[in-house]
Amino acid sequence: MIHVLTAVRVLLLGSSILFSVAYGQSERLLTKLAHKEQHIAAHRGAHKQCPENSIASIVEAIELGVSVVEIDIRSTKDGVLILMHDGTVDRTTTGKGKVSNLSYAEIQDMYLRDTPAGAASNDRVPTLKEVLRLCKGKIILDIDFKEEDEKYVAKTFELIAAENMEDEVLFFLYDHRLIEKFYRLNPRITLFPRARSMKDLHEILKSKRTSIVHIDESFDNYNELVKLKDQGVILWMNSLGDTDEQALREGSAVYDMFLKKHPYVRIIQTDNPSLWKNMLSGMHRQ
Numbered sequence: 001m002i003h004v005l006t007a008v009r010v011l012l013l014g015s016s017i018l019f020s021v022a023y024g025q026s027e028r029l030l031t032k033l034a035h036k037e038q039h040i041a042a043h044r045g046a047h048k049q050c051p052e053n054s055i056a057s058i059v060e061a062i063e064l065g066v067s068v069v070e071i072d073i074r075s076t077k078d079g080v081l082i083l084m085h086d087g088t089v090d091r092t093t094t095g096k097g098k099v100s101n102l103s104y105a106e107i108q109d110m111y112l113r114d115t116p117a118g119a120a121s122n123d124r125v126p127t128l129k130e131v132l133r134l135c136k137g138k139i140i141l142d143i144d145f146k147e148e149d150e151k152y153v154a155k156t157f158e159l160i161a162a163e164n165m166e167d168e169v170l171f172f173l174y175d176h177r178l179i180e181k182f183y184r185l186n187p188r189i190t191l192f193p194r195a196r197s198m199k200d201l202h203e204i205l206k207s208k209r210t211s212i213v214h215i216d217e218s219f220d221n222y223n224e225l226v227k228l229k230d231q232g233v234i235l236w237m238n239s240l241g242d243t244d245e246q247a248l249r250e251g252s253a254v255y256d257m258f259l260k261k262h263p264y265v266r267i268i269q270t271d272n273p274s275l276w277k278n279m280l281s282g283m284h285r286q
Helices: 002-022 027-034 055-064 104-108 128-135 151-162 176-183 198-206 222-230 242-250 253-261 273-285
Strands: 039-042 068-075 081-083 140-145 169-173 190-193 212-214 234-238 265-270
Touching: 027 140, 039 055, 039 273, 055 068, 055 128, 055 273, 068 128, 068 151, 068 265, 081 128, 081 151, 128 140, 128 151, 140 151, 151 169, 169 176, 176 190, 176 198, 198 212, 198 222, 222 234, 242 253, 253 273, 265 273
Parallel strands: 039 068, 039 265, 068 140, 140 169, 169 190, 190 212, 212 234, 234 265
Antiparallel strands: 068 081
């Protein structure tokens, strides 16, 4: 059994290296992803245990041993890139106001809340620079760029390059039509677009800029998706929402069914990274 698994991993690694040549993305990042059949991405860090988008939530994700941690980025009034999902600080911190109207110094006077609108924690809002340094060599960082001003994309890419993190970052795109525009900023950073249809997926792969794509449960082209996985395409899907909530109520068998329904998925983003890890660990022991 061990020899079979080793052979599978070698095949996956080989296909990933082929795609790194054919596609404009990090070979080292693809090599990391080739070592496992499935990877877990912790949504806003391990935020069920720690404040979302906090240093503590990222450290917890690293200690859990998941492959990817997802974070949200916005800019302060004075151009400091910070971790923040919402356009305001109201829900997740002890402060009030729009992120874009607040200076970094003002935001540093606030504390993150343990839970949305909950009690204050001891955690402050981290900067992207801090998080890049924290994650380097430990975990892949998925950057969900929430900032509305596109000029900060270039600044984000500059920070990634300055920390020599091009091989350890996925940059998420809501609109795959931006691939070429952002690719030109730094071809070494792996773009990670969302496909809302098979047409989108075909266009993304045809661009030859990335083979890592976010798809939804609505995709029903089963045979083609399995074939794409076999060819080295890395498909990402969320278990956020109903699936995660059902798993909390009924146990990890819910996740087992998720994988049986979507065997072509390689990366799963979740609010329950520890539950997913336990389920996958159990599968691999069998």
